[in-house]
Amino acid sequence: MKYSRLVVCYLITVIISACSQKKEIFSDNLKIIALSPSIVETIFFLGKGDNIIGTSSFCNYPEKAKNILVVANISDINLELTLRLKPDMVFLMPSQKNIADKLALLNIKSATISQESLNDILNSFLTIGKKINSEKKARFIYDSLRTVLDSYNKPSNNKKVLISVGREYGTEVSYIYSNGETGFLYDIILLLGYSNALQTKIPYPKIGAETIMSLDPDIIIDLVSSNIDTEEKDLINDWKFFSNSKAWKNNRIFIFKGDYTTIPGPRIFDFIRDLNEKGSD
Numbered sequence: 103m104k105y106s107r108l109v110v111c112y113l114i115t116v117i118i119s120a121c122s123q124k125k126e127i128f129s130d131n132l133k134i135i136a137l138s139p140s141i142v143e144t145i146f147f148l149g150k151g152d153n154i155i156g157t158s159s160f161c162n163y164p165e166k167a168k169n170i171l172v173v174a175n176i177s178d179i180n181l182e183l184t185l186r187l188k189p190d191m192v193f194l195m196p197s198q199k200n201i202a203d204k205l206a207l208l209n210i211k212s213a214t215i216s217q218e219s220l221n222d223i224l225n226s227f228l229t230i231g232k233k234i235n236s237e238k239k240a241r242f243i244y245d246s247l248r249t250v251l252d253s254y255n256k257p258s259n260n261k262k263v264l265i266s267v268g269r270e271y272g273t274e275v276s277y278i279y280s281n282g283e284t285g286f287l288y289d290i291i292l293l294l295g296y297s298n299a300l301q302t303k304i305p306y307p308k309i310g311a312e313t314i315m316s317l318d319p320d321i322i323i324d325l326v327s328s329n330i331d332t333e334e335k336d337l338i339n340d341w342k343f344f345s346n347s348k349a350w351k352n353n354r355i356f357i358f359k360g361d362y363t364t365i366p367g368p369r370i371f372d373f374i375r376d377l378n379e380k381g382s383d
Contacts, residue, residue, distance in 0.1 A: 132234060135184065137174050137194040137201065140217050142167050143367035144226055145193070147243070148236045155187050163361070163369075174201065181208065191233060217366040220289035224248060247371055254378050256295035263291050264299040264319035264349070267306060267364060271330050275340050277310045286366050290374055294381060296321065314344060322349040323356050323377070325363045334359070356380050 135156035136142045142161040145151055151166060156173035173180050173187070179201045184192070185208065192205055192212040205212045213233055216222045224244055231240020265287055266278040281287045282302040291298050299319040300309065322344075326337060334357045341355050349355050358376065362369035 133188065133190045134234065135173060135187065135189045135192040136161070137179070137192065137198060138215075138217075139163065139167075139361075140223075140365050140367035141193045141195070141215055141226075141230070142170075143365065143369065144215075144217075144230055145234065147368040148227065148231055148234065148239055150234050150236060153234065155189060156184065163365075177201075179204065184208075184210065193230065193233075218285055220251070220286045220293070220370075223286060223366050223370060224251075250371065251293065251374070254293055254374060256293070258297070259295045261296050261320040262299040262317070263296040263321045263323060264314065264317055265291070265323045265325065267325050269324075269340075271326065271337065271340065272332050273340060274343050275311065275314070277308055278314065279306050279308050281305070282307060286370060287364075290370075290377065293374070294378055296381075311343060315347065318347050320348050320352070321354045321356065321381070322347075323358065326357060326359045328360045330359070 132150070132153045133155050134145065134150070134153045136145055136154050137158040139158075139161045142151075142154060142157055143163055145154060146164055146167065151164070154167075154170055157167065157170045158174040158176065158179075159172055161167045161170065161172075171183075171187075173183050177198070177200070181204060184205075189210065192201075192210060193215055194201055194212060196214055196216050196218075199214075202212050202214060213229070215226050215229060217226050224247060227240045227244050227247075228237075231237050231243075265281040266275075267281060267287075268279040269275055269277065280300050281298065282300055282304045283298050284303055284305050288298055299317045300307070322341065324337060324341075326332075330337075337357045338355050341350060344350050356377070358373065363373045
């Protein structure tokens with residue numbers, strides 16, 4: 103009789119569990135698998151990065167994360183490898199429910215961490231901290247960052263902001279992937295007193311040049327991946343087609359380079375600081 107891979111993995115884990123005595127898990131030897139860049143960064147920020155024994159693809163920060171074994175991609179996990187690693191906890195995103203279901207069948211503990219909104223990001227410190235025995239540090243970080251956010255909170259100024267999270271670089275802008283009225287980027291815009299130029303609940307819609315012109319935002323925020331080597335002056339020049347827009351005329355096209363702007367972990371607070379400073383210029 104042939105068994106599926108999942109059934110075989112389940113039998114293996116039952117045998118392992120039966121042959122092992124239960125031991126109390128201490129924070130120093132807790133074995134963690136983290137399946138998103140933002141969760142990996144959060145665990146490192148909480149001081150438990152050395153406990154991570156497995157990650158998913160594209161977990162590149164901090165530098166030490168690059169050396170951790172990759173056991174999964176965004177949508178699937180290597181179950182045999184995961185069983186061999188014997189993790190005490192697997193942290194994953196809400197979109198990875200299929201992975202969580204597989205882990206549950208194998209009696210591997212997992213925790214789903216939402217970091218979609220700004221409040222979610224803050225609360226993730228507490229949720230993760232509790233599960234990795236870093237509650238005190240997590241509470242300190244939460245309280246400190248909440249105080250910082252409160253200091254940035256500004257009344258509405260009626261200025262419209264258009265965010266570009268992706269486009270062709272080094273060429274005239276003909277389309278962008280923007281940000282709707284959802285997620286942590288939207289929360290940041292509201293926090294700093296702006297309004298989102300694009301009024302849609304679609305998270306990252308693709309919009310063309312005509313739509314950009316009709317929106318005529320006061321500010322354009324261009325989020326550029328760290329692997330784009332185009333200089334800032336050239337990235338701004340890509341927007342020259344919109345020279346009649348308020349953003350261009352008032353020199354309010356801001357380039358932010360680096361993945362810290364789009365990964366909803368601890369560094370997102372650096373982006374809020376940087377955006378607040380540019381907006382105040």
